[in-house]
């Protein structure tokens with residue numbers, strides 16, 4: 001029986017994951033090394049719940065009980081000490097995740113399932129940092145978590161059937177649709193999505209078309225709700241870059257090498273929505289999609 005869930009990392013994904021579990025009645029401990037991030041996450045969850053109340057999808061009472069189901073914690077060991085399930089959603093960095101999993105393996109109860117929301121890092125590798133590899137699994141939520149239905153469930157080499165069954169059942173309990181896949185670089189979602197995003201960036205880099213044209217072709221021509229460059233900004237260009245590197249190294253094929261323009265933008269700190277600028281420029285309070293000055297058409 002899963003009742004207590006600890007979510008590690010209170011960033012873009014962590015706050016959404018905490019939100020959906022808390023809304024389904026689970027007791028959630030949200031853990032982050034940064035207390036500013038914890039405060040920001042609670043704020044974001046509150047705003048997203050307000051939006052749901054405004055749309056009539058939840059009541060004011062449900063909003064209150066969701067917020068009451070969340071506590072925050074900045075010490076990892078304390079944050080996982082009572083967990084039946086830990087969902088790690090910390091920064092996409094292999095060394096960091098190995099360190100976190102080794103630490104939570106020591107601090108979490110013996111029967112606790114350890115899941116990672118990683119976009120691309122091997123679950124088998126993450127599991128090897130613990131003494132319970134049969135209980136380690138990928139639980140890959142999509143962004144924005146409260147809206148997107150899919151949970152890509154990744155079975156590591158040693159993940160046992162009980163663990164997979166428990167996570168499939170839990171995903172259905174929170175009104176998501178689970179889809180079970182095996183542990184190879186990028187799994188399914190990012191193995192297919194990231195080469196498309198990278199190709200869109202290459203098309204821009206090689207001057208085939210501008211930002212708006214590339215996104216418009218994919219939106220209107222392919223029926224995508226968002227163009228690949230806008231989506232890259234939304235995911236975070238640093239996250240896209242990390243995933244492409246995992247695909248490149250793990251599958252050993254040059255076709256996955258990140259476009260030099262993406263590498264440059266990440267190095268320059270242009271990370272998309274979270275930094276205020278990527279292929280587009282983002283201004284707080286404005287929903288206008290404005291192409292970044294770096295890519296604005298020269299008249």
Ligand SMILES: NC(=O)c1ccc[n+]([C@@H]2O[C@H](COP(=O)([O-])OP(=O)(O)OC[C@H]3O[C@@H](n4cnc5c(N)ncnc54)[C@H](O)[C@@H]3O)[C@@H](O)[C@H]2O)c1
Nearest residue numbers: 009010011012013032033037089090091092118119143235
């Ligand atoms: N952004 C997306 O669209 C998306 C989609 C699916 C999966 N993911 C995956 O989700 C994970 C998180 O991504 P994100 O976009 O939310 O990142 P983010 O940068 O928004 O947030 C990461 C958070 O982790 C915290 N953190 C770092 N080290 C920590 C530690 N030792 N203990 C506790 N917290 C720590 C940071 O303070 C930060 O708040 C990554 O593995 C990423 O690949 C991201």
